[in-house]
Amino acid sequence: MTEFTTDKLIRMFTTIAGAIEANKERLSELDGVIGDADHGVTMDIGFGAVTEALANLDPAGTEPTQVFNTAAKSFLNAVGASSGPLYATAFMRAGAAVKGRTSLDRDAMVAAVAAMAQGIQDRGKAERGEKTMVDAWLPAAEAIRAAAEEGQSLQACLEAAVKAAEEGAEATKAMLASKGRASRLGERALGHVDPGAASAVIILAAIAGSATA
Numbered sequence: 001m002t003e004f005t006t007d008k009l010i011r012m013f014t015t016i017a018g019a020i021e022a023n024k025e026r027l028s029e030l031d032g033v034i035g036d037a038d039h040g041v042t043m044d045i046g047f048g049a050v051t052e053a054l055a056n057l058d059p060a061g062t063e064p065t066q067v068f069n070t071a072a073k074s075f076l077n078a079v080g081a082s083s084g085p086l087y088a089t090a091f092m093r094a095g096a097a098v099k100g101r102t103s104l105d106r107d108a109m110v111a112a113v114a115a116m117a118q119g120i121q122d123r124g125k126a127e128r129g130e131k132t133m134v135d136a137w138l139p140a141a142e143a144i145r146a147a148a149e150e151g152q153s154l155q156a157c158l159e160a161a162v163k164a165a166e167e168g169a170e171a172t173k174a175m176l177a178s179k180g181r182a183s184r185l186g187e188r189a190l191g192h193v194d195p196g197a198a199s200a201v202i203i204l205a206a207i208a209g210s211a212t213a
Contacts, residue, residue, distance in 0.1 A: 002154045002211055004104040007059040009067045012210035014054075017047035019206040020199065027202075030195040039195040042081045049078030064104055068095030068112070083196065086120050086133070093119035106154035110144050113161060113207070117141035131175040133196030139164035140204055158208035165204045169197035 004012065020027075020043045027040030053074035054067060072091035076084050097115035098108050117137035121127075126134040143164035147157040172194040 002106075004064065004109060004211070005059070006057075006062050006064055006067060006103070008210065008213070009064050009104065010054045010057065010059060011213065012207060013047070013067070013071055014051050015210050015213070016203050016206040017044075017051045019202050020044050020047050023199075023202055027195050027199055030193055030198055033192045038081070039083070039199065042079055042083055043199050046075040046079040046084065046087065049074045064101055064108075065095040065099045068092065068098070082124075083199075086123050089119040089123040090116035091119075106148060106157060109154055109211075110148045110157055113144050113158075113204075114141040129175060131172045131194045131197075133194065133200045135172050135175070135194065136165040136168040136197040136200035136204075139168040140200070155208070155211045158204070158211055162201065162204045162208050165197075165201045169193055169201050172197050 020040070024040035024044045027043060028037050029040075031037050031039035050071045053070050057067065057070060068091045072088040072095065075091065076088035078084070079087075093115040094112040097111040098104055101108055104112065117134075117140060120137050121134050124132060124134060126132045128135055128138050140161040144157045144161040147160040152160070170193065173192060175194075
């Protein structure tokens with residue numbers, strides 16, 4: 001059975017950082033249409049800080065909860081924008097969900113992803129349909145839980161989450177924004193993918209890709 005050890009979890013965050021960096025310009029372009037045009041840069045800074053902080057941990061003496069907690073603190077310290085508190089909360093919730101575990105099996109990773117989604121929703125006070133990253137994260141959480149209940153493998157569960165997030169992000173094109181700067185645009189925001197939802201897909205895809213790495 002595939003599991004995320006502490007070392008693998010640290011490498012997962014490095015993979016996320018690399019994927020965000022590779023898509024930094026695209027994310028900022030998406031944000032430029034409906035926001036400050038800095039989402040890609042902000043996320044890149046945040047995950048860059050995460051990888052630096054995690055590099056200082058000794059995997060042999062560190063549990064997954066500490067990895068998530070370190071990621072939360074370093075992301076929040078590096079990012080002052082709205083995504084900072086959102087992802088800090090997500091990682092803290094994930095850490096709490098897997099507390100006491102020395103490695104993360106399918107059910108633990110399902111719990112972690114679901115906790116991240118719930119943390120983002122709670123901190124952002126957002127509901128589905130408001131053209132935010134919640135429109136990608138909530139479907140992902142539902143899909144990963146459903147796949148686990150069907151007895152699918154960890155990899156299959158993560159892939160189901162990615163697919164649902166992709167569909168959720170695409171659906172934001174048809175939504176009017178009611179949060180943040182995009183809410184001021186009214187119908188001018190139609191036809192554009194929410195940048196936060198787009199980066200959520202990148203993060204989840206990197207997590208899924210890390211399962212077999």
